[in-house]
Each structure stands twice: as C-alpha cells, then as structure tokens.
Amino acid sequence: MRTASQTTPPIFLIGFNKCGTTSFHDYFKANGISSVHWRANTLAMALHQNHLAGQPLLQGIDRWTAYTDMICIPGTPWGGSNSDDQPLIEGSRYFKALHRDYPDALFVLNTRNPFDWIRSRLKHDQGRFAQAYLDALRPDGIRNRRQLKQRWLLDWYQHHSEVLQYFSTEAPKQLLLFHISETPVKRLNRFLAPHFAIQQRRFPHHHRSA
Template sequence: MNRCEQPRIFLIGFNKCGTTSFHDYFTANGIASVHWRANTLALALHRNRAEGRPLLEGIDRWTAYTDMNCIPGSPWGRSNSDGAPLIEGCRYFRELHRDYPEALFILNTREPFDWLGSRLQHDQGQFAAAYKRAVTRDGILTKRQLKQRWLMDWYEHHAEVLSYFQNAAPKQLLVFHIQATPVKKLNRFLSPHFSITQRRFPHNHQSAKRKS
C-alpha cells in the first residue's frame, strides 16, 4: 500500500506513556514516524491551528505522529521554545480528526499515578520544573499543585477523547494501556492499512513494565 492510500496515525495520549516505544514500533514496521522533533511538531500544529491552516501543513511528510509537545525551556540550555506557549498536541485531537477524517487515533495510556512519577523524574526533574514555570500564571506554585493539575488534565483529556470518538468515529480509536493491553490489539487495529511484520511492542523505558 502506498503512502497516499494509508491513513495518518496520531498518538493522542500524554508523553511518558510509551511514546518512544510507539515511534520505534512504527518505524520497525516501515511506517514513517516522527517523535517530538525538539518542539517543532507542536509549534507547527499550534501555528497552523491559530492561522486556520491544516494542522500538518509543513510537517506532513510522515504517517505517524508521536509526542507532539512543547514545554517552554526545553530542550534544556538550547531551546527553540523560549517565549512559546505550553503546547500538548494530543489535546488537538478534534482538529486533527477534522483535517484528517480517515486518520487512526491511539490513546496511549497507563496507570495515572505511575505516569505522575515518570513525569516528575523525567530529565532529572527538569521537565517538571519547566512545566511548573509555564503554568505559574495559573496559580501552580508547588509540586503538589502541579501533580493536581496533571491529574485534572489526565482525567479531563481521557474523558473528552472517549466521548468524542464514541460519537464521531468509534472504529478509528484504539485505547492502548502500555502496561496491560495485549499488543495483538494494536497489530489488529493497524493491519487493515499497514503490513505489520514486527509484531512485538518494544520496551524502551523501565518505568513502564509492559508485557507484549
């Protein structure tokens, strides 16, 4: 199947939920995949959204998109994100579905308190510190408040994704718990559109103790 016949794949769970593993899984199966790209994915999505263009304009050469985040201050010490807003591109799932109605969406998820711990530890705490600075204007001043904010975002986002796709496109969403969902469900979800030959899900981070 050539590229023009293949649907896009958007990972619409938060970072620290297996995004690198998904990127490696896609790549191993010959699916052109892009991961984070030092904020440029999120910055392009945000700019295109604000200017009323298709969200992938300028970044449309890939099939699968993972970790579409921009945390102001990252990457540390050499940032292209100074002055940029906090962007979590997974929250743009409605617009992505509008612009790419045949796309496949994967809500990559895990146990939320494990996710909190992973985010807090990410890059020796630099991720959490930068995120907290970005939401200071919202009254988030302590680690406890940051954890509460993240949990509120977590449950809100999951509820919104499930509600939206239940009504709009139930067959185009896969909920994939990286610690519990059998990889065969991922293979089966993609197999009608892609040749899935590497059928194991890679285990890239010890913090997520997954089973294929």
C-alpha cells in the first residue's frame, strides 16, 4: 500500500484518452517508471468504487507509479466486457480527490487540438468507441453523433478550465500542461527530473492520427 513516506510521488495523467496516453505510458516505462494504462476499465472502476466507499482512490491499485487512460466505457472490451453494469467513468475528472489523497502527486494535463481529438475519438476502433459512448449517454438525452460531439466539446472545455483553475491556486508546481504536438519534451523531462532519473528523453508518438 502506498504510504506518505514513499520518496517517489505518483503521476496521474488527467487529460482525456486519445491525447497521447499510450505514448506517455511508453515514455514512463522507458524511464523505469512503473506505469499502468487503462487495464480494461479496471483503473477507472476502482477509482469510482473507492470514491463511493470513501477510501483512498488508489486502494487496491496502488502498486504502480504512473496512471494513464483512466476511463471506463460500458460495453468494452469488445466481446468480453467487464463494464456492462458500470457507469461511464472519466477517471481524470477525479483530479481533486486524487490530489487530496496524494498531496505530493504530480499531474499532467495531456492535451491537443480539441477538434482533432473529437475526430480521433470518432474513428477509434472503427467507430465502436463512439457508439458505446453514445449508448452510455442516451439516458442524458444524447441520441446522435452531432449531440455526442457537442457533449465531448463541452466536457473538454469544462475539464480543462477546472483543472487549470484548481492547480493555479492549490498546487501550481504539481501540474504540467502538455500539448502532445506543441510542448517540447524537455518540459516533461524537467518536470519529472527532481523525482525520477530520466534517461529516455524523447517522447514516443504511438497511434498518431493522420
């Protein structure tokens, strides 16, 4: 179990999926930082369940240092879902609770052009991701792709605004805003260097959209 005496802080990627999460996961592993990515919904499900139970959010999943792609979409993984009875969970939205439970943690708001992000989400897994997301939002009145895109764009701007406002006052030195195609990787290296030995100083780009 993670304790306050541990010298290496946890790292939370708190942008949305399709914003370089796999690249960050590979970057962390290349630098000897224990990292976990999505894990078939179980990261997001654990955060959600621990939040409801009033437990530390990493209870049961605290063996890693870096946490990426913390999302749960009902119906995934395809053909063998563990999430049919779960809500739609965007684990990055728990950033305030994660900071409360792990006050020394480092946070990376991974971002990109929001319209490119929407296009990438729509194409993901040949459109099955968008369809599953749409199905999960039908109770909220989201019934077609146009409404889904509007909802994603609203979520995007709300989340970015809330993250930047929160950390600007609560912990400005613990947040890095990283645009995956614009921010120099040296900023990421410098952000982590006080706590980790950064040997692989290049940022890999996997699943890059055309």
